[in-house]
Amino acid sequence: MDKVLVDFIKALRGNGVRVSTSETLDAVNVIQLVGYGNRQYLKSALNCTLAKSEEEKHKFEHCFDQFFSFNSLENLSENSVPEPPPKSFLDKLLSGNNQAAQSDQPSSELGQLLLQGSNQAIATALANAGSAANVGQIRVITQKGLYGRRMMMEMGLEQLEQEMWQAESSEDEGQQNLGRALRSARDQLREEVRSYVERQFLLQATGESRALRESVMMETRLDNLREFKNVQSLVRKLAKKLVATHSRRRKVYQRGKLDVRSTIRHNIPYSGVLLETHWKTKRIDRPKIMAICDVSGSVSQYSRFLLMFLFSLTEVINHVRAFAFSSDLIEVSEWFEKENLEAATDMTLNKVGGGSTDYGRSLQSFADICLNQIDHRTTVIMLGDARNNYGDPRTDIMKAIQDRARQVIWLNPESKRRWGSGDSEMKRYQPYCTWAEPCQSLNQLERFISNLLRYGQ
Amino acid sequence: MKTDISVEQIQAGFAQAGYICSQPIAMTMFLAYKLEKPVLVEGPPGVGKTELAKATAQLLNWDLIRLQCYEGLDEAKALYEWKYGKQLLYTQVLKDKLGDLLKGTHGLAESIDRLHEFGDIFYSEEFLEPRPLLQALKAEQGTVMLIDEIDKADHEFESFLLEMLSDYQISIPEIGTVKAKRHPIVFLTSNNTRELSDALKRRCLHLYIPFPDAALERSIIQARVPDVNQQLQQQLVDFVQEIRKMDLKKQPAISETIDWARTLLLLHTESLTPEIVESTLNVLLKHEEDITNVKDDLRSVFKNVLKGKP
Numbered sequence: 001m002d003k004v005l006v007d008f009i010k011a012l013r014g015n016g017v018r019v020s021t022s023e024t025l026d027a028v029n030v031i032q033l034v035g036y037g038n039r040q041y042l043k044s045a046l047n048c049t050l051a052k053s054e055e056e057k058h059k060f061e062h063c064f065d066q067f068f069s070f071n072s073l074e075n076l077s078e079n080s081v082p083e084p085p086p087k088s089f090l091d092k093l094l095s096g097n098n099q100a101a102q103s104d105q106p107s108s109e110l111g112q113l114l115l116q117g118s119n120q121a122i123a124t125a126l127a128n129a130g131s132a133a134n135v136g137q138i139r140v141i142t143q144k145g146l147y148g149r150r151m152m153m154e155m156g157l158e159q160l161e162q163e164m165w166q167a168e169s170s171e172d173e174g175q176q177n178l179g180r181a182l183r184s185a186r187d188q189l190r191e192e193v194r195s196y197v198e199r200q201f202l203l204q205a206t207g208e209s210r211a212l213r214e215s216v217m218m219e220t221r222l223d224n225l226r227e228f229k230n231v232q233s234l235v236r237k238l239a240k241k242l243v244a245t246h247s248r249r250r251k252v253y254q255r256g257k258l259d260v261r262s263t264i265r266h267n268i269p270y271s272g273v274l275l276e277t278h279w280k281t282k283r284i285d286r287p288k289i290m291a292i293c294d295v296s297g298s299v300s301q302y303s304r305f306l307l308m309f310l311f312s313l314t315e316v317i318n319h320v321r322a323f324a325f326s327s328d329l330i331e332v333s334e335w336f337e338k339e340n341l342e343a344a345t346d347m348t349l350n351k352v353g354g355g356s357t358d359y360g361r362s363l364q365s366f367a368d369i370c371l372n373q374i375d376h377r378t379t380v381i382m383l384g385d386a387r388n389n390y391g392d393p394r395t396d397i398m399k400a401i402q403d404r405a406r407q408v409i410w411l412n413p414e415s416k417r418r419w420g421s422g423d424s425e426m427k428r429y430q431p432y433c434t435w436a437e438p439c440q441s442l443n444q445l446e447r448f449i450s451n452l453l454r455y456g457q
Numbered sequence: 458m459k460t461d462i463s464v465e466q467i468q469a470g471f472a473q474a475g476y477i478c479s480q481p482i483a484m485t486m487f488l489a490y491k492l493e494k495p496v497l498v499e500g501p502p503g504v505g506k507t508e509l510a511k512a513t514a515q516l517l518n519w520d521l522i523r524l525q526c527y528e529g530l531d532e533a534k535a536l537y538e539w540k541y542g543k544q545l546l547y548t549q550v551l552k553d554k555l556g557d558l559l560k561g562t563h564g565l566a567e568s569i570d571r572l573h574e575f576g577d578i579f580y581s582e583e584f585l586e587p588r589p590l591l592q593a594l595k596a597e598q599g600t601v602m603l604i605d606e607i608d609k610a611d612h613e614f615e616s617f618l619l620e621m622l623s624d625y626q627i628s629i630p631e632i633g634t635v636k637a638k639r640h641p642i643v644f645l646t647s648n649n650t651r652e653l654s655d656a657l658k659r660r661c662l663h664l665y666i667p668f669p670d671a672a673l674e675r676s677i678i679q680a681r682v683p684d685v686n687q688q689l690q691q692q693l694v695d696f697v698q699e700i701r702k703m704d705l706k707k708q709p710a711i712s713e714t715i716d717w718a719r720t721l722l723l724l725h726t727e728s729l730t731p732e733i734v735e736s737t738l739n740v741l742l743k744h745e746e747d748i749t750n751v752k753d754d755l756r757s758v759f760k761n762v763l764k765g766k767p
Contacts, residue, residue: 020659026494033492053658270541
């Protein structure tokens with residue numbers, strides 16, 4: 001029976017609940033204690049063992065309901081014995097003495113289970129057959145019939161059918177009733193098996209295919225990403241991963257510098273003899289970020305993702321301020337705080353997007369708004385292709401920004417080869433950037449942010 | 458001691474102790490008791506996370522040891538501390554007695570050998586001041602250990618707890634490993650101000666206590682404030698349930714519902730009226746902004762509450 005559990009955990013993992021091996025072992029123990037008998041108990045027991053956050057609890061509930069759902073079986077055992085066909089009064093009189101034998105008892109194992117067993121027993125048998133037939137391995141929907149058939153065989157369909165045919169061809173009324181009951185039970189079972197396989201497919205295959213899709217998305221160029229749904233959740237996931245790896249390193253020990261105050265304080269118990277030494281530490285502030293996004297026609301698709309990503313990162317980095325420009329620049333941080341991500345990006349694109357690019361004027365506006373707020377902790381990120389329609393690039397402002405900021409980073413959605421070609425001013429801006437990087441896929445974006453957090457400290 | 462206990466018994470036992478709980482909570486307690494695993498309880502403030510630990514202690518008739526976490530909590534406050542004063546006295550005494558002890562020895566090497574013959578009790582259990590965690594481990598009787606608001610403590614403290622949570626033992630560098638005489642039931646509560654590490658979560662059973670549904674909340678009120686009449690009880694629970702649907706800074710929790718019920722009882726209220734609600738709203742809501750919001754919508758909320766009535 002543990003195979004059912006393993007399949008279930010596989011499905012959970014596929015649906016984004018992280019289950020470790022030790023938790024699996026816990027679940028095995030739990031099931032030994034609780035058993036499969038009571039659905040509600042099983043659910044809450046597994047829930048507290050496997051799902052470890054509110055979000056995971058929701059996913060768990062969905063998965064559990066899908067995986068262990070045999071609702072339609074509830075009607076099976078009750079309705080499976082069809083009403084005896086109406087008989088004339090005479091017939092009734094004739095057969096009145098053998099009412100008990102009206103419908104014979106089935107002899108095959110599956111037949112007995114279907115007609116007399118409890119729902120729980122049927123569900124258990126179904127799950128067992130499912131794991132024996134390796135339904136968890138199903139990859140494509142066209143395999144549905146194959147796996148369904150295998151499951152039915154596993155449950156002992158052959159004997160059932162033989163008995164059914166025998167009963168139906170027999171003259172005896174009781175036998176005929178039995179045959180009818182068996183036939184209807186078989187049809188319902190088949191229906192149930194089919195939907196079981198289908199659910200398994202949905203559960204298992206979504207996990208597998210999602211992993212595949214995500215790895216594809218990571219490599220895809222940003223401007224093609226529009227095609228994919230779930231980009232946002234992937235971006236969130238990236239940000240979360242970065243948060244997890246980076247939010248902890250907040251102190252750096254300065255080796256060799258004694259913290260005299262703390263050392264004395266901690267050695268009072270030793271009557272002032274300095275036994276324990278304490279060293280100076282440096283608290284690391286997370287970098288402040290100002291992001292300037294070009295949302296003019298040519299790069300607007302990129303900006304959508306870049307803004308999305310920056311804002312998923314607000315948890316790691318305090319004070320992300322976002323600006324957007326095409327022909328002129330405005331601050332958009334406020335919208336991002338109040339609206340949800342999608343709405344805010346749309347608002348930004350509607351408000352400033354689509355104009356012809358003017359880097360000079362936008363830089364001037366940026367300087368007017370907040371040049372004096374840039375300090376040694378600020379990282380300024382420019383997102384744009386630096387295509388300025390042959391206008392004045394105002395590199396003097398870039399220089400002023402670079403002088404004040406900790407670092408200036410330019411992320412360009414064009415590949416390096418095209419920098420400086422045509423109306424691209426990238427070559428002229430580049431000297432004023434701490435780094436200038438091409439940024440074409442989520443992978444590159446992730447690498448950049450990771451570097452930002454590492455070196456930005 | 459009860460060695461065999463079922464989920465239903467736990468639920469009934471809690472009810473007797475005045476803690477009305479849903480089946481998942483009872484199930485988690487059952488598993489925690491059977492598998493001897495710590496329980497991480499999460500949920501909004503005021504849904505009875507701390508109460509659960511208290512009720513468990515009461516049910517099992519075990520001692521409750523509580524450790525309130527805060528930023529800067531370290532092992533000296535959570536685990537053990539040396540009794541420095543006593544240690545100093547000991548060294549003083551030792552100094553005085555040293556002459557007597559070393560009488561008749563010749564040379565340094567011999568003196569040192571003699572000194573080694575006496576057990577080193579400077580770092581020994583006698584000079585150890587046990588703090589909550591160590592108390593729980595050393596207790597002869599079973600104990601319920603409540604580590605409250607673990608999310609307020611630092612990351613370091615969290616990883617320091619791991620040994621205790623998985624093996625019920627703690628390493629003290631000077632002495633060695635202290636193993637639990639009897640595995641305590643450990644509760645960790647968190648208000649989710651920050652994400653806890655996976656390592657910690659992995660070792661615990663995870664229980665999320667949401668706001669209760671109307672039926673459960675009514676039975677909680679019934680148990681805690683039994684003097685409230687049926688009609689008022691239903692009205693006030695419906696009202697609170699309705700308010701929780703609104704967009705509030707801090708939603709009223711069970712503890713606030715109970716307070717409110719007590720307030721209404723004190724005012725001899727027979728049934729809810731907008732006036733009464735308006736004057737007692739500050740019991741239920743803890744932000745000026747929320748109070749004004751609810752006051753503005755009071756009529757419509759009332760309409761919804763009373764609609765369910767014949």
